[in-house]
Amino acid sequence: MEFRLSPELQALSDEAHAVGRRAAERQEIREDSWLIGTSLEFSEELAQRGWLGMTWPVDQGGGGRTALERFVVFEALIAEGAPVATSWFADRQIGPTLMQFGTQQQCDRWLPDIISGTSAWCIGMSEPAAGSDVAALQTSAVSVPGPQGGTNNRGWVVNGQKVWTSGAAHADWCYLIARTDPTAAPHAGLSEFVVDMSAPGIEVRPILDATGNAHFCEVFFSDVEVPADHLVG
Structure with a gap:
């Protein structure tokens, strides 16, 4: 069985290594660049090269390329220490x-x-008391009734605390998981929201780790208003 990259993939890898190497020259620390390497300028360069949304459908603005092509590109960028953190979560997960x-x-x-x-x-x-056990989280999102008590709500009010939130200090948006039904079973009654990180009531406190980096953050939500159409799904 042949495990070498095809000539086309090898050329793509070589290109990504070269791009990543140049970008990493401006980085003081190159390790864990997918978490601590923030650069909006480099994020925009990735977009210009077609390296964001590589595997997304073309009709959604993506490149329609294979997962292997994306793997080859980002393996090379991260190996070189390129600052990919700004677009990492959005491109890969959100x-x-x-x-x-x-x-x-x-x-x-x-x-x-x-x-x-x-x-x-x-x-x-x-969260502080739940870790990454989603079923145990307590951050709440309470529905705000519409005019005259109508069936359609006009939004949500979020209260609670998150921790170990990578990149929160630089984020424009938070993909938030909150409890919307406290009477439901622990694994149920949860909803997902898109929250504007500039909204009133949000406080971000970076956490300085032993290496001197502060990509982890605490995020506090105090009566944060979230529009109804920011509920995902």
Whole structure:
């Protein structure tokens, strides 16, 4: 069995190594660049090269390329220490999640900025008392009734705390998991929201680790208002 890359994939890998090497020259620390290497400028360069949304469907603005092609590109970039953290979560997780579970309106609103490398995202999941056990999280999102007590709500109010939220200090948006039904079973009653990180009531506190990096953050939500159409799905 032949495990070598095809000539086309090898050329793509060589190109990505060269791009990553140049970008890493400006980085003080190259290790864990997918977490600590923030650079909006480099994120936009990735977009210009067609290296964001590589595997996304073409009709959603993506490249329609194979998972192996994406793997080859990002293996090379990370090996060189290129600052890919700004677009990492959005490209790898948020975009595909919105395409699978979000509405078309949500895709139209947020995917273009992800694919162009102009927005940064974080994931609000882990909590102090729950760790990454999603079923144990306590951050709440309470529905705000519409006018005259109508059946349609006009939004949500979020309260709680997240921790170990990578990139929160630089994020424009948070993909937040919150409890919307406290009476449901622990693994149920959870919903996912897109939250504007500039919204009133959000406080971000970077956590300095032993290496001197501060990509981890605590995020506090105090009566944060989230529009109804930011509920995913």
